[in-house]
Amino acid sequence: MTEEKIKQHTRQVLKSFSKKKGNLIPILQRVQGRLGYLPREAMLEVAEFLGLPPIHVYGVVTFYNQFRLNPPGKHSVRVCLGTACHMKGGYITLDAWKRRLSIGAGETTTDREFDLDTVACVGCCVMAPVTVLDEKPMGKVDPTKVDGLLLAFEREREGKKKQ
Amino acid sequence: MMKTVSLTIDDKQIETQAGNTLLWAALDNGIYIPNLCxxxxxxxxxxxxxxxxxxVEGKAQPVTACTEIAAEGMVANTRGTQALRLARNGFELLMASHPIECARCAALHVCELLKIAGHLNVKLNKNPYRKLVHHLPIDSSNPLFNYDPNKCVVCGRCVSICRERGTGVxxxxxxxxxxxxxxxxxxxxGDSACEQCGECVRACPSGALTFKVSVNV
Amino acid sequence: MTTTGVQAIIPAFQELKVCAEAHWKGLWKSGRTVITVGTAACGQAAGALEVLQAFRDEVSKLNLDCRVIEVGCMGHCYAEPIVIISKPGYPAICYGHVNPVIAGTLVKEFVAGDNPCLEFVLGALEKNDLIPSLSEFPRAQYEKKLILKNCGHIDPTDIEQYIANGGYLALEKALRMRPEKVIDEVKRSGLRGRGGAGFPTGQKWEICRNSAGKPKYAICNADEGDPGAFMDRSIIESDPHSVLEGMLISAYATGARQGYIYVRAEYPLAVERVQIALRQAKKLGLLGREILGSNFSFDIKLFQGSGAFVCGEETALIASLEGEAGTPHVRPPYPAVSGLFGKPTTINNVKTLTYVRHIINNGAEWFAGIGTKGSRGTAVFALAGKIVNTGLVEVPMGTTLRQVIFEVGSGIPNGKKFKAVQIGGPSGGCLPESALDLPIDFDSLKKAGAMMGSGGMVVLDEDDCMVEIARYFVEFTQRESCGKCTYCRLGTKQMLEILTDITKGRGKLEDIDMLQHLAEGVKAGSLCGLGKTAPNPVLTTLRYFRNEYEAHVREGRCPSLMCPDLIAYYILPHKCERSCDACVGTCSVEAISPDKKRIKVIDQEKCVKCNNCLVACPLQYNAVVKLSPPGKVPTSKK
Structure with missing residues (x-):
């Protein structure tokens, strides 16, 4: 995305907000919702709008887990590491995702298909271990199920290619 | 006339403005209490x-002097074993994450960490904790000063002064x-809007921000 | 308040109530079957949306006069997806572990036919001659549902269902009382904050009411960040209006004009349901200007957290509402005196607010009659981990841990032995068998080294390593530490280093003492509640399970066979079946191969300890074992 495009999108979001500092986090959430991440230019645009020093915006963005500085993958994989998931082998599941995608937590695959991250707890403890795949919590995801889920994505991609 | 209160710190009878914290009451009266933030x-x-x-007499646990308002008749002790233990532990934690290279540190003569170490009688080369330092690059892009983020103790003095007197970068x-x-x-x-007023360097207690050429501070 | 205001309330509410009741009755009109599917996040993780679709498809295919509605979570999460079918002539029947195929069968056999498919039944909702009811389950005698009562029984996206079931009645009653009287009622009830600290709610409101400064704010803290806790999520997803009603009453009592519900980002469904609830309440005049015709005006905004555990701490939560990084501030001043934008602010937990309507409806004495002397009312726990009946439970305060775990939760699955229960998340502690007869209340748990926290209860069995669980929690708090104060920023990091070393077999004996020393330091020296309580998991495991620490350090052995670096997977040659290749196929790194005699052997160099082979090995052979220390694996045969 070009700098100009990023600025345009950001300004579009800013239109529906008043210039109150308390709006900073909702604005950043909305911008990220649109762009998938928070590029430098977007943060500068938000800082100017609210009359804040850019470092303030950067401080907030780097403080909260939800905000990302880099573009995400097409599919998001969030491995829950809540207590119940951990005790039921969530860390083993995370290892399996890392191994299969060849990336670490917080990274995106080179083909931009997947990004992998951990999440503190999605509150679905009874289905542990949980992986949230594209916003959908999946229960009882062990290494075998990781392979199955990836296979399903691959099939889907091949199906699209054929079409 | 401002109202004053009188209190005792380390057996010394002192007076201070009402509403002052214990920390400033002590420092203003020549009683040193280690502090950074x-x-x-x-x-x-x-x-x-x-x-x-x-x-503080009447309180079961030690308190931080910066949050305790000095009250009339208060009796405080900066040298109690419990207070000293907490101060030392905290300081040792800071030092375990601070590169100890005093001999070649540009802040050697103005370093507040050394002052605190002396006051608390903490040996810098005998830290009980694991050495956990960052390995971030030193920023020497500014013509006036260097910034070594590995030495930052997160006290916030530079941030505050930069907002107040600098450009707020x-x-x-x-x-x-x-x-x-x-x-x-x-x-x-060097790429930021910094106008090199140098206030942050003068405020830094830990040698993270240091002038390139030693200037009078 | 003017008299005209008070007089307007009754007819205004009456009108809403009549409407809602008609709507509710219409839903259950005679002859029609109603199917409710639990689609809270826990249900969805188990596939409830697919089940919902299957019901809808089958019902329309057969062209039946049957309503399929979504409800929240009943608390029986172990049996998700859960479905209730209410067919005239039958008791309402609850089915567990429903999948799309079973859904189709239920419609064909039961809704269209007259076979209630007993094989899928969990229980009936009310007593009858046909099917045992849920109230006859042994757990029912220990449970007392106040704030979970609606959950799983009404559609959370339909305000009229809430009103028809007694909703907003307490608001109507409160608006006819003087605010001071409302505070007095809550004070006398003995309600204490359910967010963890247990501060008396009425007192908090009173301080806020009496503090100078306008406008005042009322905040609902739904930033439920404790891993292993999901009570607040479940309540918001299943019964959001009960939270709004509590907020409205609190705002009326304190004089607040603006409210915020702070919901954590990881709960998208909760966010969605709050949005719907707010919209509906506004539409019916239950939010906004001159509520129910009174001169009380109050509005609520939804604020989504951005993923920072520390924002559950009230001053950090306020900082994030103000557009700052969520770093805590020194208290006092407390938010009730100087909170959001420097104005008096009450911050109450979801559960606390949900109790309010019951107190107003039934009176302070009624509430004070439940529970123990210092802790009135009920306690809600999220049961998870190694327990048969995972899910939500609500029991009177004073119930023992043993009753909750073994009677309500039905104990430990797979015949394993109970080892510990972790209460209160990262701020709580691990309590051993000897603490099981403790009555649950704010003070007894604190004495034992744990704390009520927000109500997460994770049960651990003999396979769970106590050093690892301590390491897990410290890793969590270390990662979530805001970094503002020295003790928490650096002390938790030091603790994590030591614990990691111990779980990897690199620990020294003096590390254990150092850990104790650090934990005590961080507890005494940290600025906010997160840091002050972060050492609890370490302190309690050191207190109750020191022998496990010592086994790791002295022998390089993990007694629970959990720590990956201290175990090895091994296939017992005499148990391995030659003709079976289950483990070979399942190994994720091709580390298993058969030897000359077709006995499978694990290449220890390649093994990543993913546990697949142990799961795959058929029960009748049971040939895969974990050994600790890894040196125990015989080296002669390679």
Whole structure:
């Protein structure tokens, strides 16, 4: 995305907000919702709008887990590491995702298909271990199920290619 | 006339303005209490360095002097074992994450950490904790001063003074163990809007910000 | 309040109530079957949306006069997806572990036919001659549902269902009382904050009411960040209006004009349901200007957290509402005196607010009659981990841990032995068998080294390593530490280093003492509640399970066979079946191959300890074992 495009999108979001500092986090959430991440230019645009020093915006963005500085993958994989998931082998599941995608937590695959991250707890403890795949919590995801889920994505991609 | 209160710190009878904290009451009367994050005119104390512990008569646990308002007749002790233990532990934690290279540190003669180490009788080369330092690059892009983020103790003095008298390019970013004073997008200070007033360097207690050429401070 | 205001309330509410009741009755009109599917996040993780679709498809295919509605979570999460079918002539029947195929069968056999498919039944909702009811389950005698009562029984996206079931009645009653009287009622009830600290709610409101400064704010803290806790999520997803009603009453009592619900980002469904609830309440005049015709005006905004555990701490939560990084501030001043934008602000937990309507409806004495002297009312726990009946439970305060775990939760699955229960998340502690007869209340748990926290209860069995669980929690708090104060920023990091070393077999004996020393330091020296309580998991495991620490350090052995670096997977040659290749196929790194005699052997160099082979090995052979220390694996045969 070009700098100009990023600025345009950001300004579009800013239109529906008043210039109150308390709006900073909702604005950043909305911008990220649109762009998938928070590029430098977007943060500068938000800082100017609210009359804040850019470092303030950067401080907030780097403080909260939800905000990302880099573009995400097409599919998001969030491995829950809540207590119940951990005790039921969530860390083993995370290892399996890392191994299969060849990336670490917080990274995106080179083909931009997947990004992998951990999440503190999605509150679905009874289905542990949980992986949230594209916003959908999946229960009882062990290494075998990781392979199955990836296979399903691959099939889907091949199906699209054929079409 | 401002109202004053009288109190006792370390057996010394002192007077201070009503509403003052114990920390400033003590410092104004020549009683040193180790501190890094306290700013005299701040709206509220940051209370983040956790070094200014004192024992106050009538309180079961030591308190931080920067958050305790001096009250009439208060009796405080900066040298109690409990207070000293908390101050030492906190300081040792800071030092375990601070590169100890005093001999070649440009801040050697103005270093407040050395002053605190002396006051608390903490040996810098005998830290009980694991050495956990960051290995971030030193920013020497600014013609006037260098910034070594590995030496930052997260006290906030530079951030505050930069907002007050500088251009406001400094602030805190990142979380937890990685929290430090930095610039927007962690860019080089030389590339930022910094106008080199040098106030941040004069404020820094830990040798993270140092002048390139030694100037009179 | 003017008299005209008070007089307007009754007819205004009456009108809503009549409407809602008609709507509710219409839903259950005679002859029609109603199917409710639990689609809270826990249900969805188990596939409830697919089940919902299957019901809808089958019902329309057969062209039946049957309503299929979504409800929240009943608390029986172990049996998700859960479905209730209410067919005239039958008791309402609850089915567990429903999948799309079973859904189709239920419609064909039961809704269209007259076979209630007993094989899928969990229980009936009310007593009858046909099917045992849920109230006859042994757990029912220990449970007392106040704030979970609606959950799983009404559609959370339909305000009229809430009103028809007694909703907003307490608001109507409160608006006819003087605010001081409302505070007095809550004070006398003995309600204490359910967010963890247990501060008396009425007192908090009173301080806020009496503090100078306008406008005042009322905040609902739904930033439920404790891993292993999901009570607040479940309540918001299943019964959001009960939270709004509590907020409205609190705002009326304190004089607040603006409210915020702070919901954590990881709960998208909760966010969605709050949005719907707010919209509906506004539409019916239950939010906004001159509520129910009174001169009380109050509005609520939804604020989504951005993923920072520390924002559950009230001053950090306020900082994030103000557009700052969520770093805590020194208290006092407390938010009730100087909170959001420097104005008096009450911050109450979801559960606390949900109790309010019951107190107003039934009176302070009624509430004070439940529970123990210092802790009135009920306690809600999220049961998870190694327990048969995972899910939500609500029991009177004073119930023992043993009753909750073994009677309500039905104990430990797979015949394993109970080892510990972790209460209160990262701020709580691990309590051993000897603490099981403790009555649950704010003070007894604190004495034992744990704390009520927000109500997460994770049960651990003999396979769970106590050093690892301590390491897990410290890793969590270290990662979530805001980094503002020295003790928490650096102390938790030091603790994590030591614990990691111990779980990897690199620990020294003096590390254990150092850990104790650090934990005590961080507890005494940290600025906010997160840091002050972060050492609890370490302190309690050191207190109750020191022998496990010592086994790791002295022998390089993990007694629970959990720590990956201290175990090895091994296939017992005499148990391995030659003709079976289950483990070979399942190994994720091709580390298993058969030897000359077709006995499978694990290449220890390649093994990543993913546990697949142990799961795959058929029960009748049971040939895969974990050994600790890894040196125990015989080296002669390679």
């Amino acid at each position: 306290s700013l005299r005119h701040a709206a509220a104390p940051a209370a983040s360095c956790r070094l200014c512990w004192v024992e 400094l602030g805190f970013a990142h979380r937890g163990f990685d929290r430090r004073a930095t610039t927007f997008y962690d860019e080089l200070i």
